[in-house]
Amino acid sequence: MPIGIIGAGAIGQALALRLLAAGRQVLISNSRGPDTLHELAHALGAGLKPASVPESAAEDIVILAVPWRRLPAAVAATGVADWGGRIVIDTTNPLGPPDFKVADLGGRTSSEVVADLVPGARLVKAFNTLTPAVLGADPRTPAGRRVIFLSGDDAGANTRITRLIQHLGWAAIDLGPLAAGGRLQQFPGGPLPTLNLILQT
Ligand SMILES: NC(=O)c1ccc[n+]([C@@H]2O[C@H](COP(=O)([O-])OP(=O)(O)OC[C@H]3O[C@@H](n4cnc5c(N)ncnc54)[C@H](OP(=O)(O)O)[C@@H]3O)[C@@H](O)[C@H]2O)c1
Numbered sequence: 001m002p003i004g005i006i007g008a009g010a011i012g013q014a015l016a017l018r019l020l021a022a023g024r025q026v027l028i029s030n031s032r033g034p035d036t037l038h039e040l041a042h043a044l045g046a047g048l049k050p051a052s053v054p055e056s057a058a059e060d061i062v063i064l065a066v067p068w069r070r071l072p073a074a075v076a077a078t079g080v081a082d083w084g085g086r087i088v089i090d091t092t093n094p095l096g097p098p099d100f101k102v103a104d105l106g107g108r109t110s111s112e113v114v115a116d117l118v119p120g121a122r123l124v125k126a127f128n129t130l131t132p133a134v135l136g137a138d139p140r141t142p143a144g145r146r147v148i149f150l151s152g153d154d155a156g157a158n159t160r161i162t163r164l165i166q167h168l169g170w171a172a173i174d175l176g177p178l179a180a181g182g183r184l185q186q187f188p189g190g191p192l193p194t195l196n197l198i199l200q201t
Helices: 009-023 034-042 051-059 068-078 110-117 131-138 155-167 178-187
Strands: 003-006 026-029 049-051 061-064 089-090 122-126 144-152 171-174
Touching: 003 034, 003 049, 003 051, 009 026, 009 034, 009 049, 009 131, 026 034, 026 051, 034 049, 034 068, 051 068, 051 110, 061 155, 068 110, 089 155, 110 122, 110 178, 122 155, 144 155, 155 171
Parallel strands: 003 026, 003 061, 026 049, 061 089, 089 122, 144 171
Antiparallel strands: 122 144
C-alpha cells in the first residue's frame, strides 16, 4: 500500500528515499502541484508518484512534512474533514519560515496542536529529530541501526509505525503518548532533537 507524503522538501524527500529503498510506493505532493514534481520522481525512481495534496492524503498512512506556518493551509488543501482512524505522521517542528520564531503552543506539545488539525486521525510524531541528510542516509550502519523516536496517543498506531520504521531499517523507540513523548522529541526544548543514536544489534 503506498504512503502519502505532503511536503516534498528536505524532510519529505529524505523519507521518500528511505521508503523507496525498502520497496514502498510513495505519493508525494507540494503546494504547487504534481507537474512540479516530475524531476524529483525522475531522480528518485519509479516508486515515487507525483500527486495532488488530496491524493497524498487519501492513503492509509499520511506523512506531514511542511513548515509549521504552512500546516493549516496544507491540511485544508487535503479536503479531509474526518480522517476516520487513518494514521498521520507529524514530522514538523513548531518554528520555521518566514521568521523562525517559535510558535506559542499554550503549554501543549506541538503534535497535540497538529492533532487538532486532523480530526479523527491517529497522530504519530516521528522523524522530526534528525537533519534531512542523516534521515535520508542508510539507517543500517556497521555499528548497528540508527534510532528513530516516535510518540502518539493510540497504542495501535504506535505499534504499526514502529513496525514501519523497523521495516525501513531503523531501530524504533516508542516514547508513549504525545504529552510526554512528544515533549522529549520537541524542537526546540526537548532533549532528543539532533541526537544521532545507533542501537547496537
Ligand atoms: N529541515 C530540517 O532540518 C528539519 C528537521 C526535522 C524536522 N523538520 C520539519 O519538517 C517539516 C518540513 O521541513 P523541510 O525542511 O522539509 O521544509 P522544506 O524543505 O522547506 O519543504 C517544505 C515542503 O512543504 C511544501 N508545502 C508548503 N506549503 C504547502 C501546502 N500548503 N500544501 C502542500 N505542500 C506544502 C513545500 O511545497 P512548495 O515548495 O510547493 O510550497 C515543500 O515541498 C517542517 O515542519 C520542519 O520543522 C525539518
